[in-house]
Amino acid sequence: MTETAYIYDAIRTPRGKGKKDGSLYQASPIWLTRTLLKEMEQRHNLDTSLVDDVVLGCVTPVGEQGSDIARIAVIDAGWAQSVAGLTLSRFCASGLESINLAAAKVMSGMEDMVVAGGVESMSRVPMGSDGGAWYMDPRVNEATHFVPQGVGADTIATLKGFSRSDVDAFATESHRRAAKAWENGYYDKSVVPVTDINGMMLLDKDETIRPNTNVETLAGLKPSFIMPGKMGFDSVILDRYTMIETVSHVHHAGNSSGIVDGAAICLVGSAAAGQKAGLKPRAKITMASVIGSEPAIMLTGPTPACQKALDKAGMQASDIDLWEINEAFAAVPMNTADDFGISLDIVNVNGGAIAMGHPLGATGAMLMTTVLDELERRDLQTAMITLCVGGGMGIATIIERV
Secondary structure (H helix, E strand, O other): OOOOOEEEEEEOOOEEOOOOOOOOOOHHHHHHHHHHHHHHHHHOOOOOOHHHEEEEEOOOOHHHOOOOOHHHHHHHOOOOOOOOEEEOEEEOOOOHHHHHHHHHHHHHHHOOOOEEEEEEEEOOOOOOOOOOOHHHHHHHHHHHHOOHHHHHHHHHHHOOOOHHHHHHHHHHHHHHHHHHHHOOOOOOEEEEEOEEOOOOOEEEOOOOOOOOOOHHHOOOOOOOOOOHHHHHHHHHHHOOOOOOOOOOOOOHHEEEEEEEEEEEEEEEEHHHHHHHOOOOOOEEEEEEEEEOOOOOOOOHHHHHHHHHHHOOOOOOOOHOOOOEEEEOHHHHHHHHHHHOOHEEEEEEOOOOOHHHHHOOHHHHHHHHHHHHHHHHHHOEEEEEEEEEEEEOOEEEEEEOOO
């Protein structure tokens, strides 16, 4: 049995600064998720008993984000008792992996309609709270050539010859595009404001955009990863990449993704399930892939993941109208675009995580909402969504409008 997996809708919260003074600090991760589930139900007058499962990515599923937050959110939102819930982590790919898993469930015929996305409250559940041998076990550190991601990003810049001014210019453009998109209302369709339990507004717009950012102001920021490099991580890189003599440290807080809170969900289903629910499909999921990549540099996975998806779909990079490449660090989308020979004019056209932040488990699903809206606004057909992933992995998804 082979069904087509359609996307019927995609919505997200705004992204709030991931600190105690951030606007979403008062909103628990389950409140963020509940907000979106209730909005999806109300927006489409959705009979929630038609949904088989809710799949949520969450990179740090402990504390307030623990205990299978997906299932608890289903109950808290008052959805039908029959709706199951699954929480998963594939590091930064988790939100997109959830959508890909939902598509696989639908395409196989095992399930008919699935809500998929992700959530991360980085102000309330700090990154790394769940520990893990990769970070904490010295034997595993050495055996797996562990290097902090920022040093990996600096290595990409070194290998590709991206200068400090190059990555700062990319970051400046991310802020400019995000500010323009908000000013022109491009995000209005899919961003759901978050209120508190009394209905008072907490946040209705991405909080970390700085429209006045420029290369000159960014030039005053000190590189963030010189010290980790001196602690020995540069040596790990130089042992593996003998073609370079030194690591050029060019990344800092201004050209790297910000720590933020947020959630996003997509409604994925078969044609029959959509008809039964009275829904009109917006796009279909054509192909998806994951792949392992070099674990020390860690951030080069988008290129082989995208190529794998393109090959399986019988497509070429030139067939893709818009690209969403997560801006974990400026060098990541710059590297992927360079690998495929595509113009940055069609990459992250409404800004990215450098401007708006990277709510780990939710980001992949947020990229889906952004590019789906933009395909419709521009009357274009195809898009690629991709992220680099912790542990040295990449993920990619191709969608087509219907």
